[in-house]
Amino acid sequence: MIVVLTGGTGGAKFVQGLRQIVPPQQVAYIVNTGDDLRWWGLHVSPDVDSILYALAGRLSRERGWGVEADTFECLEIMRQLGQPSWFQLGDRDLATHLLRTQLLSEGSTLAKANADIARRFGIESQVLVMSNERVETRVQTPSAELSFQEYFVRERYAVEVRGVRFDGAEQAKPAPGVIESIMAAEKIILAPSNPVTSIGPILAVPGIRQALQQTPAAIAAISPIIGEAAVSGPAAALMKTQGWPVSIVGIAQAYRDFLDLLVCDIEDADRQHDVEQLGIAVSCTRTLMRSDADKQALARATLEATESAAVTAT
Amino acid sequence: MIVVLTGGTGGAKFVQGLRQIVPPQQVAYIVNTGDDLRWWGLHVSPDVDSILYALAGRLSRERGWGVEADTFECLEIMRQLGQPSWFQLGDRDLATHLLRTQLLSEGSTLAKANADIARRFGIESQVLVMSNERVETRVQTPSAELSFQEYFVRERYAVEVRGVRFDGAEQAKPAPGVIESIMAAEKIILAPSNPVTSIGPILAVPGIRQALQQTPAAIAAISPIIGEAAVSGPAAALMKTQGWPVSIVGIAQAYRDFLDLLVCDIEDADRQHDVEQLGIAVSCTRTLMRSDADKQALARATLEATESAAVTAT
Numbered sequence: 001m002i003v004v005l006t007g008g009t010g011g012a013k014f015v016q017g018l019r020q021i022v023p024p025q026q027v028a029y030i031v032n033t034g035d036d037l038r039w040w041g042l043h044v045s046p047d048v049d050s051i052l053y054a055l056a057g058r059l060s061r062e063r064g065w066g067v068e069a070d071t072f073e074c075l076e077i078m079r080q081l082g083q084p085s086w087f088q089l090g091d092r093d094l095a096t097h098l099l100r101t102q103l104l105s106e107g108s109t110l111a112k113a114n115a116d117i118a119r120r121f122g123i124e125s126q127v128l129v130m131s132n133e134r135v136e137t138r139v140q141t142p143s144a145e146l147s148f149q150e151y152f153v154r155e156r157y158a159v160e161v162r163g164v165r166f167d168g169a170e171q172a173k174p175a176p177g178v179i180e181s182i183m184a185a186e187k188i189i190l191a192p193s194n195p196v197t198s199i200g201p202i203l204a205v206p207g208i209r210q211a212l213q214q215t216p217a218a219i220a221a222i223s224p225i226i227g228e229a230a231v232s233g234p235a236a237a238l239m240k241t242q243g244w245p246v247s248i249v250g251i252a253q254a255y256r257d258f259l260d261l262l263v264c265d266i267e268d269a270d271r272q273h274d275v276e277q278l279g280i281a282v283s284c285t286r287t288l289m290r291s292d293a294d295k296q297a298l299a300r301a302t303l304e305a306t307e308s309a310a311v312t313a314t
Numbered sequence: 315m316i317v318v319l320t321g322g323t324g325g326a327k328f329v330q331g332l333r334q335i336v337p338p339q340q341v342a343y344i345v346n347t348g349d350d351l352r353w354w355g356l357h358v359s360p361d362v363d364s365i366l367y368a369l370a371g372r373l374s375r376e377r378g379w380g381v382e383a384d385t386f387e388c389l390e391i392m393r394q395l396g397q398p399s400w401f402q403l404g405d406r407d408l409a410t411h412l413l414r415t416q417l418l419s420e421g422s423t424l425a426k427a428n429a430d431i432a433r434r435f436g437i438e439s440q441v442l443v444m445s446n447e448r449v450e451t452r453v454q455t456p457s458a459e460l461s462f463q464e465y466f467v468r469e470r471y472a473v474e475v476r477g478v479r480f481d482g483a484e485q486a487k488p489a490p491g492v493i494e495s496i497m498a499a500e501k502i503i504l505a506p507s508n509p510v511t512s513i514g515p516i517l518a519v520p521g522i523r524q525a526l527q528q529t530p531a532a533i534a535a536i537s538p539i540i541g542e543a544a545v546s547g548p549a550a551a552l553m554k555t556q557g558w559p560v561s562i563v564g565i566a567q568a569y570r571d572f573l574d575l576l577v578c579d580i581e582d583a584d585r586q587h588d589v590e591q592l593g594i595a596v597s598c599t600r601t602l603m604r605s606d607a608d609k610q611a612l613a614r615a616t617l618e619a620t621e622s623a624a625v626t627a628t
């Protein structure tokens with residue numbers, strides 16, 4: 001069994017590759033819900049939705065989020081009616097949020113609602129949320145504290161970040177199946193997601209980090225950083241707030257208490273030794289995912305390197 | 315001031331004509347909410363929506379309901395996800411229901427929510443709901459009691475009707491402004507709507523029928539029946555359950571305790587005398603509304619005939 005921790009667009013791209021090469025029943029995904037928001041009265045789980053759409057083969061390749069070939073008629077009317085429109089929900093995408101909101105209002109947990117939606121999309125992998133409780137990523141800027149989507153989408157991460165906190169994390173519990181799947185896994189992969197706001201909220205749920213430290217599984221992370229920059233998004237600015245260098249060394253530091261293997265880009269081969277000094281194995285490969293072939297190749301290289309790491313560890 | 319009682323597609327067509335010939339500030343609409351339903355977790359008010367769209371110039375001319383040139387992407391995904399799809403919400407249409415549901419969940423009354431939406435659509439007429447309380451039209455068939463939309467849309471009114479009741483009507487109060495506008499009006503027009511399930515729920519709200527009996531305004535109704543059949547929809551079958559003949563005489567009987575004038579089709583000139591015997595004036599004109607010109611002509615003829623009826627009554 002393979003367990004993948006994921007969030008953000010990098011994570012979704014990796015999932016698009018992995019699903020092509022591994023039978024779906026052999027993978028469980030533990031997904032960040034720190035970005036969840038209430039939008040137009042609906043419960044939107046951006047990272048869960050990306051994984052659902054990726055696994056259903058419906059993720060927009062053009063945008064990297066939302067549904068392939070979606071339209072935005074409702075959004076345009078909302079804008080005309082004076083409602084906020086900076087967070088773009090497509091018309092097809094709306095079905096997911098409407099259904100999730102309805103299931104939640106009928107008493108379903110977030111985990112059950114998403115499992116139900118996954119089943120309706122014909123998804124055979126397990127899609128787990130990190131927690132049924134509200135854990136909200138809050139981004140501290142000089143002028144205000146923002147939700148992640150306010151920071152990422154509305155402000156296009158063009159504001160200074162002073163810190164990040166995960167509101168509600170201390171009281172949250174891992175969703176059913178999260179700890180169990182981590183403990184029972186053979187391989188655990190941290191997708192090439194932002195370590196602060198995509199993987200960070202998952203690790204902030206009490207019990208999950210401890211399970212990663214204790215599991216017998218081989219744990220690999222794919223670096224979302226190449227050289228000294230993020231492949232996409234605000235990872236660099238966010239890593240600085242944690243005191244981590246913006247490089248594969250920073251990624252290794254973020255996960256050093258449980259990581260066995262770091263998969264990094266061939267461009268970072270010269271930094272390999274700095275990571276190995278932290279007691280973490282390194283495997284270099286091409287990590288940029290532009291085509292379907294890139295995505296599959298990265299998933300395959302990651303699985304093979306994790307296999308070797310597991311053998312070495314044994 | 316003109317007050318219009320309306321519901322259904324016939325009512326919306328009449329409103330499309332009236333808005334072309336009368337300044338919007340001079341008209342208040344009292345709209346049926348007996349057809350309201352919860353759909354995909356949203357509060358949908360089909361008759362209010364038709365009036366909002368008609369007044370905003372956005373009502374689909376092709377369908378007679380919903381928004382002009384709307385798309386149905388969300389509906390198609392809902393269908394794929396196994397959700398009920400017989401009630402067709404368009405993508406543009408969804409914005410109205412999302413906004414209404416959100417306003418209601420924030421504590422707004424139905425009247426305030428709809429007034430807010432009307433304002434955002436740039437509508438200058440008053441759009442009043444009959445009541446802020448839930449009044450639900452229930453259609454009794456041999457096998458089950460159905461909501462109006464289940465009967466009308468899902469079953470396409472192809473089932474036998476044994477009776478109609480308005481659940482909650484006894485406890486309902488007229489919405490703010492309803493009684494006041496009826497008492498202050500110069501002219502009151504009952505749109506060519508089904509008298510049982512479009513106008514009937516309005517009249518079932520305690521106080522509204524009494525206000526119509528007491529108001530000094532001239533009250534006219536436009537017959538939705540020509541000859542012995544409804545222009546559209548299930549009015550004929552529904553009128554039979556009330557013991558009313560399916561003709562302009564039946565319409566006159568439905569409203570005889572407050573009606574001054576019945577506007578009927580020229581085809582019904584030979585039945586004019588039967589209505590006049592009930593003490594109700596009759597004006598014959600073309601009532602079929604196929605084109606924009608038809609709609610305006612009917613609105614104009616109705617206003618002129620009501621003017622004459624008011625003078626005669628004085």
